[in-house]
Amino acid sequence: MNWDWQFTFEVVLPRLLPVVPVTIQATVLSFLLAVVLGLFLMLLRISRFKLIAVPAGELIELIRGTPLLVQLFFLFFLLPEVGITLPPLTTGILGIGIYNAALCAEVYRAGIQAVPAGQWEAAKALNLGAYRTWRDIIIPQSLPPIVPALGNYLIGIFKETPLLSFLAVGELMHASKLIGSEYYRFTEAVTLAGLFFLVMSLVAAVLVRMVETRVSRSILR
Amino acid sequence: MNTRVAAIAVLVAFLAGMVFATFSELRVFLPALLRGALITIEVAALSFLLMTASAFTAGVARLSPWWSVRWIATAYVEVFRGTSLLVQLFWFFFVLPEFGLTLSPMAAGVLGVGFNFGAYGAEIVRGAITAVPRGQWEAAAALNLPVFRRMTRIVLPQALVVVIPPFGNLTIEMVKATSVVSAVTLVDITYASVQQNQLHYRTVEIFVVTLFLYYCFSQLIRFSMGLLEERSKRHLAATR
Amino acid sequence: MTEPRIKFENVCKRYGPLTVLDGLNMEVAAGELVTIIGPSGSGKTTVLRVLMTLETIEEGLITIDGEPFNKMRSREGGLVPASTAHLRRIRARIGMVFQNFNLFPHMTALGNCIEAPIHSLGLSKAEAVGRAEELLDMVGLSDKRDHYPSQLSGGQQQRVAIARALAMRPEILLFDEPTSALDPEMVDEVLQVIRQLATEHSYTMLLVTHQMGFAREVSGRVCFFDGGKFLEEGPPREFFASPRHERTRQFLNKVLAAH
Secondary structure, three states: OOOOHHHHHHHHHHHHHHHHHHHHHHHHHHHHHHHHHHHHHHHHHOOOOHHHHHHHHHHHHHHHHOOHHHHHHHHHHHHHHOOOOOOHHHHHHHHHHHHHHHHHHHHHHHHHHOOOHHHHHHHHHOOOOHHHHHHHHHHHHHHHHHHHHHHHHHHHHHHHHHHHHHHOOOOHHHHHHHHHHHHOOOHHHHHHHHHHHHHHHHHHHHHHHHHHHHHHHHHOO | OHHHHHHHHHHHHHHHHHHHHHOOHHHHOHHHHHHHHHHHHHHHHHHHHHHHHHHHHHHHHOOOOOHHHHHHHHHHHHHHHHOOHHHHHHHHHHHHHHHOOOOOHHHHHHHHHHHHHHHHHHHHHHHHHHHOOHHHHHHHHHOOOOHHHHHHHHHHHHHHHHHHHHHHHHHHHHHHHHHHHHHHOOOOHHHHHHHHHHHHOOHHHHHHHHHHHHHHHHHHHHHHHHHHHHHHOOOOOOOO | OOOOOEEEEEEEEEEOOEEEEEEEEEEEOOOOEEEEEOOOOOOHHHHHHHHOOOOOOOEEEEEEOOEEOOEEEOOOOOEEEOOHHHHHHHHOOEEEEOOOOOOOOOOOHHHHHHHHHHHHHOOOHHHHHHHHHHHHHHOOOHHHOOOOHHHOOHHHHHHHHHHHHHOOOOOEEEEEOOOOOOOHHHHHHHHHHHHHHHHHOOOEEEEEOOOHHHHHHHOOEEEEEEOOEEEEEEOHHHHHHOOOOHHHHHHHHHHHHHO
8 A cells, every 4th residue: 555646636635725724723712712711710710709619620620520522522412402503613612612721720720829928928018909919920920830831732722623523523634534435545634634733733832832931031030 | 538538429429320320211321321431441441551551661762872762762752742642543543454454443542542642651751760860870870780770670660659640640631532432433432422312312411421430530540540659659758 | 019909090081161080190009098189069079980980081091900991902902992791890899879878769778788789799689688787787777777768867878878889799989978968967977887997898998078087087098189180199197287289288278277
């Protein structure tokens, strides 16, 4: 069995390239949703009211402790039953976003808790208000561990998008599956999809490392 | 201590749920889900063995004095971490046969999951080995221990203590990731629940049970890794 | 004429632009105790580390009883870089005690002392245990044999480390600042063990230390190391009473004033 270049250029590439934007769109939107929703989840999680904090913590644990794919299927089947009809891509973005929001919430919390207690006390001793304390003291110090972790989640989300093919979303993996079942040749399509993910995540890893050094340099001099 | 209570509570709840389910209408889909759970457990257990083996092999190989060994190990880690698990499963199941190597669904699933997570585990192992103080290597060399013994008797046992907690988390991620093995036609819990849902349209019940089963697996692993961790560092608590 | 036990000929060691050993020459006779002193960071520890083959050297030859160590004789009679087997064979004659003890934290005191005799010398377990118990008794720790390093004080850990090195039956013992990491009240118990080794046994010993009083008391010869070589050496009484070199005088004044 060998690689068929003609098949690659005439069938595989023309069908894979147009769906690359779908993968990227799903990645970016899920990431944004995760970052914002994660912030809310974190705020609930660290609430002073046990009645809010405990269920929020359990919810985060439940989301983190179960597979994303099952959650995707759940949403996919549940939403229409309760009368919400969404395109599969939107459902998928929602699912990936919620799952990663739970992960982000824990990253935020860890970052904030890593700021030494002395910093809170110093801010109080200087009579800074809550807003100033968060904005000028706590958040700048908690960013260096948070930023690279978020970067890694961005790469993680990117690699989770093939799961959307289970919901018949027309992204890369789905397209290569279709090519495979139509022509009974999987080699070119699956390998190209793999290469695409490999190159993109290596590039993304380099970018994340660059941002990471910038952030830690700008904040800690 | 807390995790222990949680794990026991979860188990009790699970058993109670089973009893309840047997006498209710959950009966129609539960057997199929449990058969799926057995497949999930089988894939996960075999993958765990492969993951551990390849993590330690590649993790040690990445620190080898020979550049060719280092290079192969690095390529393995980067390729398997850089591409998606789903892509790798497809590759093992649909592409390898075109090269003349046909794998059973179970073999393809285990190879995909095991090698994928082994690549992540390799980084944990490598980090743990480099975290063992240089003085330990030097003392072992000064005592004239052969290189292999330095690794197996002195460095790896100390690295193991550092490896266990992140390895526990990785194992939980691995079990969750087995949910995609339906891509290679295995009927695991996830796929069983999709099938049952299409038959019976009881979305909430079916998926709550499925999520709960996965959650039990996670807690069980967390609990046993906690025990292992306690055991492994009994003597090291006060060092350095 | 007998060969010196240890001989350094024109040994050079560089870290990038930094020259740590600069054409070092040294001879140590069998049974001699030589103390190496010198400013911190001067690289005197490197002399021991090079001899233990923890560091490689760029130039020069180290011989043990006339036999090349960092090199070996090829079949044609010339010198070629030493093989691992050659290094291991010669290294078996050298034991080392580290500044930070470097005990294996996952093994008991006894476990530390039998590991290498079993796996490197090939002793039976019973034999290794017997030997280790004797040595632990000698350093005064027979009651601590089943303790883990984390359960021992610094001084006790260092004494276990000495027993561990002795368990390999070396002819040459290297001490790399053995008391520098210890709290002051534990220094004496370790020095007492080294003193005992010096007076009652016939080891060839190299000792890097900042304990000037101890150096004066036990050593047969004191060497002052600075700038990659030995600037001055001599019997301790003469060395401390009338150092010839200006740098030696400055160093001794500074160190002795601090005490």
